[in-house]
Amino acid sequence: MINDEILKNIERVHFIGIGGSGMYPIVQIFHSKGYKITGSDNNETETLDAVRKMGIQVFMGQRAENIGDAQLIIYTAAIMADNPELISAKQAEKEGRAYVCERADILGLITGWYEDAVCVCGTHGKTTTSSMLTQIFLDEGVDLSCVIGGKLPSINGSGRSGSSSIMVCESCEYQDHFLKFHPDVAVILNVDADHLEYFKNIENIIKSFNVFAQKTTKCIIFNGDDENSHKAVDGVDKEKITFGFDKSNDYSAVILNKKGLKTEFEVYCKQDMQPRKMAIHVPGDHNVLNALAAIAAARYEGVSWEGIRKGLDSFFGAVRRFQKIDEVKGVTIVDDYAHHPKEIECTLKAAKGLDFNRVWAVFQPFTYSRTKILMDDFVSALEIADTAVITDIMGSREKNTDGIYAEMLGERIKDSVYFLTDHELVDKQTAQQKEYNFMQCVDYIAQNAQQGDLVITLGCGDVYKLAKMLAQKLKQM
Structure with a gap:
């Protein structure tokens, strides 16, 4: 090692x-x-x-x-x-x-190089919260290092190397990778069922988060509204700070106004309970929770309230987190990394709360095992959209040993669109087959989307390419 x-x-x-x-x-x-x-x-x-x-x-x-x-x-x-x-x-x-x-082994080693490694974990929201926190530190003038799971426009990348003792590190539970890290401050956003091909059940996931919490040297900041997060920190003898909408948390929020992608809210801190008005430019109540987690971590590290306000106000989302790609002929095209049913549910509920006529969800399932195990949950989440378009599954690191295909999901979703393809070609995961399938979806959406509609591509694979293909197609029509 x-x-x-x-x-x-x-x-x-x-x-x-x-x-x-x-x-x-x-x-x-x-x-x-x-x-x-x-x-x-x-x-x-x-x-x-x-x-x-x-x-x-x-x-x-x-x-x-x-x-x-x-x-x-x-x-x-x-x-x-x-x-x-x-x-x-x-x-x-x-x-x-x-x-x-x-x-993961190397990243774990690197986290040990910093005196204040703030490791952000959770089933959902890691990249957004890590990005928010990074933006807050930068606007406070902190020369931090960071490792983020997506691209943050202000640093034009997914990370940076700084000279200070502070590091913000997105910490993923996939195959217990985060257990290789050395967190000084652990931020636990939520604990949900994912990567079940490895963990098998939610109880094992909670146990892993508990081990992660025990590795923390200074403080644990966790979602006080989430029952599984409470279980994850149970018995861990470290300083604990909670965040959530419930006023019993150390940091809580009351939403004041929602307009477009902007949400205004008041933050209450138990230490002084003086309400402080904040605003974020990414939609959805779940992103207010992400902001609360970032606020709690920033305050723990000594960032001023003004620095936090400035940082959140200058944050317009990480790449592939409700990222606006284009607006063509009155059709707005957005791309989002959501790939777990809970993430899709939050993203689509946020989208439905905006001022659009119809919401199209274009979903690229990622890995056969997740698609099989969470099939029922995917159906429920995608039915929130007015129309769901399902692309072929992106197998990534897996072989299709169980014979799982996109139509198995699509045929269960009301008002869904999917295209029957040659299973042998799909299993080979060739670039040509993927481009052909994407174009089938693009052609259908371009012919049927109307002015005032929102089309949102969803998935952690390369479905963002489809969003750009659609924008180009609409421009040519």
Whole structure:
């Protein structure tokens, strides 16, 4: 296992999948420490452009020879076992020429480098809350480091390397990755059923969050309105701060006004109970809760109330979090990362509360196991929309061993649209098949969406491409 002592004797580091949003902040931090870095990826992205501007060599396509004489090879969880670079890296490790680590192991090590690592976890809202908190620190003038699961426009990326003792780190529970981290302050947003192919049940998820809470060295900030979050911190002997809508929480909120994407609310802190007016520019009551979590963490770290107000007021969302893509011929197109039924439910309820004629939900299911296990919940969440359009499932790290296909979801949703495709082609997950399926959806929506409608693409895969394809299609009509 890699540790700080080993890192002292390493000069050359190679990243497999260097263009990923989760890799980029680690690359920045390692680059700031003076390591010689190379990397590889399969698709050109804006992130790769940013990596190249740092003077880092990037190989397109993944081949065994790309790892060169790297002494440390870092890969993401999405890299399959048969990846040629990973195979070569494992062989180099076996021969004692290199160390091989998954991204979560390295990120866990990095969190130990900071005296104030604020680790934001929870089933939903991690990226938005981490982004809000980062924006607050920046507007307060704190030169922090951060690792966020999405792109924050103000830093033009998913992370940064700063000089202060503070780090904001999005901490995901997937396969217990967050248990490798070293939180000084743990922010627990909520605890819900997800990644059940690994955890099996909600009880095991709560246990993992409890272990994470126990690892915290200073303070636990958690959702006082969420029963599972209470269970997750039960028996943990650390300072605890609660947030939520209920006035019994240490930080609570009363919503004053909603207009468009802007929500105004008052914050009450038990320490003085003086109401303070705040505003956020991302819709939905769930985002007020996210803001409360960020406020509580910022106050714990000494940020002024004025700095918090300024930070929230200058935050207009992270990329792929209710992000407006375009408005063409009166049709508004928005993209959102929501991929769990609860997230979809919150996002669609927020969308339905806005001033649109109809709401179209264009959903790309992510992984076969999640689609199978949470099928009933997906049906309930997607029926909130006026029309649901279901794309083919993005398998990502999984093989379709159970024969799960998009039509199994679509046929259960009232007023849904889906397209029957060749299952063999779908299982191969080829770029050509995906583009064809996306275009089928785009053509249907373009022919049927009307002025005043909202079309929102949903999913943690690459469904955002469909949003851009739709905007282009409408412009050509």
